[in-house]
Amino acid sequence: MSDKNLNPIILFQNWYEKASEKEINDPNAMCLSTVDKNNCPHSRMVLLKGFDESGFRFFTNYQSNKSIDIEHNINVALNFHWKSLQRQIRIEGLIEKLNSDQSDEYYGSRHYMSRIGAWASDQSRPLKDRKELEEKIEIYKKKYPNENNVPRPPHWGGFIVKPKKFEFWQDMPHRIHQRDIFELNNKEWFKYNLNP
Secondary structure (H helix, E strand, O other), X not given: OXXXXXXXXXXXXXXXXXXXXXXXXXXXXXXXXXXXXXXXXXXXXXXOOXXXXXXXXXXXXXXXXXXXXXXXXXXXXEEEEEOOOOEEEEEEEEEEEOOHHHHHHHHHHOOHHHHHHHHXXXXXXXXXXXXXXXXXXXXXXXXXXXXXXXXXXXOEEEEEEEEEEEEEEEOOHHHXXXXXXXXXXXXXXXXXXXXX
């Protein structure tokens, strides 16, 4: 697609770069919404770790509640809200796991303790107390004392959200906001506006 005005990825990049300059904390924070097997929605904040024309990437425990939801329903939504810019971007799309090489590459870039934590934490599962987690961390530190050689757990890796719809929302005076929609149809993006 040559027309950058009809490419939501280029517009996202433009807004994201501005947010990276202005937002005080975590401009890459995004709300991920999933739906479980009982059709109940769940939302939580995760961190965007990369994006391009193919989609938006983040990493997590594959045994977490969000991952279990994804096994039942691959339709998800993302929401970026940048208060400093008075902007938000909503994204709807389909999600799938990243390949092992991509997960390995990102896992290897993480801090040693974050890699140990991926082994020690049974994410989203009940925890008796903090001491229980701290003891497990010590066990894995002894198992993997070499900071340069901590293998990626099989239950940890990445996902990519492949967008099919964007909404770019800009705050405007008197709540007469600007809402630009991009929808994917036959591999082409179509743009229209919504009433505020």
